[in-house]
Amino acid sequence: MSVSNPALALPTSVALALPLPTSVELARAIAGYALLGGVAALGAGEAAVSHAPVGLVSAVGALALTVPALLVAHPFLTLRAAPQALVAAIARPFTRTGDVALGLVPTLLLFRATSGLAQLLLALMLVGAAGLGFSLAIRNLVQTEADASEDSWSVWKMTLLAWAWSGLAALIGARLGIGVLLDL
Amino acid sequence: MNATTATLALLGAWLLLGGVTALVLARRGQPAATALSALLAWPVLVPLLADAAPRHAGPFATRIDTCFTALRTALADPSATGIVTAEELVSLEHALRRADGRIGMVDRLLAEEALRADPLALQLDRARGLAADEIESVLRGVVQLRVQVGLVALAGDTVPVRERMRELGARVRAMEEISLA
Amino acid sequence: MSRPSILTLTSQVLRDPQAVVVAHDTPADLGWLAPRLLAISGVGAALFGAVVGSYRGGEQVLYAAMKLPILLWAPPLLALPAIHAAWRACDVEVSYRRLAVASLAGMARAGVLVSALAPILWLPYSVEVEYHFSVLLFAGMLVLAGLPGLTAIAGAIPAGGHRRWIAATGSLALIGLLLAQTGWLLRPFVARPTTAVALLRPVEGDILSGLGTTLTSSLGLYGDWDAGRDGLLAREPR
Numbered sequence: 001m002s003v004s005n006p007a008l009a010l011p012t013s014v015a016l017a018l019p020l021p022t023s024v025e026l027a028r029a030i031a032g033y034a035l036l037g038g039v040a041a042l043g044a045g046e047a048a049v050s051h052a053p054v055g056l057v058s059a060v061g062a063l064a065l066t067v068p069a070l071l072v073a074h075p076f077l078t079l080r081a082a083p084q085a086l087v088a089a090i091a092r093p094f095t096r097t098g099d100v101a102l103g104l105v106p107t108l109l110l111f112r113a114t115s116g117l118a119q120l121l122l123a124l125m126l127v128g129a130a131g132l133g134f135s136l137a138i139r140n141l142v143q144t145e146a147d148a149s150e151d152s153w154s155v156w157k158m159t160l161l162a163w164a165w166s167g168l169a170a171l172i173g174a175r176l177g178i179g180v181l182l183d184l
Numbered sequence: 185m186n187a188t189t190a191t192l193a194l195l196g197a198w199l200l201l202g203g204v205t206a207l208v209l210a211r212r213g214q215p216a217a218t219a220l221s222a223l224l225a226w227p228v229l230v231p232l233l234a235d236a237a238p239r240h241a242g243p244f245a246t247r248i249d250t251c252f253t254a255l256r257t258a259l260a261d262p263s264a265t266g267i268v269t270a271e272e273l274v275s276l277e278h279a280l281r282r283a284d285g286r287i288g289m290v291d292r293l294l295a296e297e298a299l300r301a302d303p304l305a306l307q308l309d310r311a312r313g314l315a316a317d318e319i320e321s322v323l324r325g326v327v328q329l330r331v332q333v334g335l336v337a338l339a340g341d342t343v344p345v346r347e348r349m350r351e352l353g354a355r356v357r358a359m360e361e362i363s364l365a
Numbered sequence: 366m367s368r369p370s371i372l373t374l375t376s377q378v379l380r381d382p383q384a385v386v387v388a389h390d391t392p393a394d395l396g397w398l399a400p401r402l403l404a405i406s407g408v409g410a411a412l413f414g415a416v417v418g419s420y421r422g423g424e425q426v427l428y429a430a431m432k433l434p435i436l437l438w439a440p441p442l443l444a445l446p447a448i449h450a451a452w453r454a455c456d457v458e459v460s461y462r463r464l465a466v467a468s469l470a471g472m473a474r475a476g477v478l479v480s481a482l483a484p485i486l487w488l489p490y491s492v493e494v495e496y497h498f499s500v501l502l503f504a505g506m507l508v509l510a511g512l513p514g515l516t517a518i519a520g521a522i523p524a525g526g527h528r529r530w531i532a533a534t535g536s537l538a539l540i541g542l543l544l545a546q547t548g549w550l551l552r553p554f555v556a557r558p559t560t561a562v563a564l565l566r567p568v569e570g571d572i573l574s575g576l577g578t579t580l581t582s583s584l585g586l587y588g589d590w591d592a593g594r595d596g597l598l599a600r601e602p603r
Contacts, residue, residue, distance in 0.1 A: 043190065096454035103447030107543060110443060113190035114550055115571030128535060132454055135528050187568040191550065209396075217400035224435075225403055227442045228469055231462035232396055245393075253388055260387050260523070269458045277391070 018088040018140060021095040029098020033059050036101045039108045040122040054180040055101060055126055062173030063094060070165045077157050081148040089140035097133040101125070130173060134166040141165075202226040208233060242288030244319050245281070251326045252277050258330045263337040267345050268329075272353070279356035280322060287315055318359055325352045368397060375405055375477055382470040382517035390463045402469040403438070409476030410434040413506075414554070416483040420490045420499055421556035428564045432551045436507075437476055440543035441468040441518070448518075448536045457526035467521030475514030482506045493558075500555050515540070545572040 021029075033055040041052040067090060071083055104125050112118040138159075145158035205226040210219040214232065222229045252273070259268055290312045293299055325348065332345045369377065377385050389398050414433030418426035445468060449461050486506055490499060515537070526532075548554070549572040556562060 093454065096450070099450035100447060100454055103445075103450040104539075106443050107447065107539060109194065110543070111546060111571075113194045114187055114546065114568050117571050117573065132451070132528070132531050132535070135531060136454065136456075139527050191568045214396050215400075218396045221400040221403050225399065225438060225442060227445050228465035229395070229399055231460075231465055232392065249391065249393065252391065256390060257387050260383075274460065274462075281392075 032102030058177035093136035242284035406476030409480035471517035479510035
């Protein structure tokens, strides 16, 4: 199919630099976020049980609400990377930070059993995991666009878009997390 | 539940997991010292549960150790980073060790007087010879891989190494089937 | 491959822990290596613990000798899954087994080094230096011996990946946090001569509240904190 305006052409299919996560990896990541919140709420009474999904809600909710907006803004800015590549660029840090959350469960369990610092540590761990995840996602998104485009102006646009997206996702994730903790 | 009780419960859970790990390791033929270590330090011994290394080593065990230690040393060099992933290396090594274990089992069978008289023993011996030749060939390939890693460090072209890894992986996967034909 | 003796292995982890990790990062080797390295770290830490307990004397020598190895082992054992996941998240492909071997080598290295520092600690303890200073000395020696242990683990992580500083900072922070809380849970190590000897104090507060109390105490501001008249296997002072 020929087009007169190259900007209207669909992105040529680019071999994915990053694979989409498998269902096992996704399940493990979700389990990691769910367990981390659950451990912090262990034995803390009925009110705390409602706070257990804080990790899962803020992580999954932030992505579910903001990734579609990213996928809309991307072609609007005449950027070239394939949508699947963008999704993979974000999904991989999500699964990897989910593994980190799972790895932190023993530590949080220790603090939950032996101190009153569990809630504070949970907040720090979730913020740390989010920071790591966004940092890697920004890097992946920019690299994905650089692989698909040949001009530096597109890479600059993607950098700005990636930062804007991560800022929005961080704010929404924080709002969702606070909403769960304060029952808002 | 107060903090002391919770701590004791946590300690109990730790020791329970350690006990289970110790039992599994003991049943898999690990030495008593290893199994006892698992009571307290089971997180560092979990890889022994996941690894499918055969319990009984075959005639090539020492050579496999030597080849892969040398290859890991070469790959540990900063200029050789990322050429081969740890998972690929482990997968190749495990497959070789399983093949070696099977040859060891066949050797033990062929050593039995009663079985040597069986007409199938000749076929088994022939198949054993073919499998052993294949392992020898793969081990030579592993040595050549080390040389190619050095070339990557100089020329930066990882394609020959990747192709060699794919070839070796395919050959050891084919070795997973013992054929009496 | 022939197995090195305990003495040879001790020398190897001191001289070049990376060589130990590279040479023994195999399923076949982890099985026999783990108990030996744990024994090396345990004996070293126990010797140091005995010297730490000598400040109070009596049963405290035995209690501290029993607890020091746990203080050395617990942080890397608990942090290992998270550290592995953090480095993988940064696209650094390091196998869990390699990290496990490196942790064992690091613990052994720290255990041997801390036992070598034991005579240096004993000297001021033998002249009964002030209590807070003795605690600081103890903590300082642990850090001094622990850092080479941590470098043994760090050295096993291959080059490459992205945003490595995040994984490195997180790993260090996690181990530090676990070391602090484990130390708090297993207290007392350096017991005041006037307090009851106890294997363990009741689990109360946390490392942050404990540090706060120590800080105010060192400034001469004593609140209602009890110097510890009870605890597991507590004995009144003579």
